[in-house]
Amino acid sequence: MSRLTEAEAVDQAASRKYKYGFKTNIEYEEFPRGLNEDIIREISKRKNEPEWMLEFRIKAFHHWLTMEEPDWPNVHYKKPDYDQIIYYSTPKEKPKKQSLDEVDPEILATYEKLGIPLHEQKMLQNVAVDAVFDSVSVATTFKKKLAEAGVIFCSISEAIQDHPELVKKYMGSVIPTNDNFFAALNSAVFSDGSFCFVPKGVKCPMELSTYFRINNQDSGQFERTLIIAEEGAQVSYLEGCTAPMFDTNQLHAAVVELVALDDADIKYSTVQNWYPGDENGVGGIYNFVTKRGICKGNNAKISWTQVETGSAITWKYPSVILKGDNSVGEFYSVALTNDYQQADTGTKMIHLGKNTRSTIISKGISAGRSQNSYRGLVKIGKKADGARNYSVCDSMLIGSECGAHTFPFIESSNNTASVEHEATTSKIGEDQIFYLQQRGLDEEEAISLIINGFCKEVFKELPMEFAVEATKLLSIKLEGSVG
């Protein structure tokens, strides 16, 4: 075998496992590396932001300077050099497009390749997409149709310009600028993200979706998402992410805030497939994300569903503050780690209102030499009479060199509350696979069936197309890990 074909073969093998690893060649406008007030002022100026937005950023930056990168998660990595990161990177040309015809064809081709066509005639049926490429939102589809229903769906940059009163009122209201190290950093330098506002009584007529793509090797991605559902409003939101394969690590530190008023219902689903690094643990995304929702009103509901398959390191706890009486919080999670991936993920359910209810279903799958931790907090406040929580934490191990860990914390200050926690650990075994093979299924089908069964309670929460995609994704990720 010649050298070239060998390299090609490796390439092919690698891309089979991570088929989104290609890089788009386009020109960038980048800021100098590192972070200081001038950079932040420049980001804000470039985006033509009002004074209050700049103040928000500067305040966050000063908080950040006083904070330490957390080391309590059960993950080990070389901390990023924050002076070497490029905090603002945008495809050259003017950032916001009036029509898709103005978007760089290379970028459109990228999204097409990712299965997210942005052209009107090819758009996903009944799913509105906001496409974020590195730091900037490049396109939002179905805007008009949504506007007719009264729904605002646009990039956060646009929202700051066009709906400043809403952004000012809600941004930072769920996750304050000094909440934690990465949230503070994000608050200082966030470059773009999605904004969604569903007014009183409106049921959003279609699924909303943001598709995040990191393309630049040295830039961080700091997007910010804000979703508000007014009284009785309903919205379902999907988020997908991929990145090219680099042998360096890229930092992704996002903030997502959800606000649900009386009787509102927000469903937020994520399929996270950032580049996980290669089979030796080189490269990959550091996914340090703060996601939190508040059920501000009575009878509100917030539901997080996540399928985490990518990233070298994941540090993420989508949480719900159950402030309104009778409000409901849900967390459904599948976290898969393979090779040298590390994940420390879970949720916090903070019960403040009366008769609040929360459900936590967490499924961790570890293969290779990976480490997978569930970390959860169920907190019942003094006034949360009759609050109820039910948690299930299941771990599945594939092979003998990986680890699964659970760190469930319960703090209850109200003795009328009930908290239930169940946990299991199982091993996908030779016998299980042999049994299914004996029924005529090949090894891949067998593994896929077992994993599917294990994750069923979570997958059924995903929108149909996402569930199919997620099933396939898990099978591809686990190819060759068993046996």
Place this chain on the structure above:
Amino acid sequence: MLKIINLHAKVEGEKTEILKGINLEINQGEVHAIMGPNGSGKSTLAKVIAGHPAYEVTDGQILFNGEDILEMDPDERARMGMFLAFQYPVEVPGVSNSMLIRQAVNAVKKARGEEELDPLEFEDFIAEKLKLVEMDEKFLDRSVNAGFSGGEKKRNEILQLAAMNPKLSLLDETDSGLDIDALRIVSEGINSLRSEENAFLLVTHYQRILNYIKPDKVHVLMQGRIVRSGDSSLALELEDQGYDWLVTETHVNGEA
């Protein structure tokens, strides 16, 4: 249909052989029973024929329909028409019984170049098979073997057998742990599936199931070898006298 020649096998990575030269031939339309005391290698034989990855064949041949199958994966053997009813059926949480059986049936159909069953066709198809093992259709919605009683698991194996309609069925201690009613149901199920086109190999510790399923041949497996073969009367002899007299006899013959 099945021809085993001088088969030697051991657990992968270990030294001691469990099967020490098995010879066995099963023809279409026949039912064979393999009997023997605990630890004689009966279950190992069934698993090795089906291709369990924990075992390594160190010598000999297994021919199925004239083809050497030793290099084949278990799923290839299954799609050729070989079925193993497990002694300890495995649980697959979250996967419904109907989903597994439909995938299994379709995997075989696909291999035979036949049309696959869609969910509606499958419903009619499986309803017939359920009657055979006197199982309620509720079993179809339950996760594969999860929370099943011992008897239910064994009946579920026979349900799968009936659905897949294999050429050769290997029944690994299907009778163990069954009460008398379940034993009758399972045996009647198997009897109704017998035909001139297929064959069965029953691995069993007790003679009991052979009261219901009359074998054409009985083999006694001891210490990894078939020490005696005969007709169904051999099973009765064993029931009466146990296995000890055979041990002595083999020692006398200098085979052990």
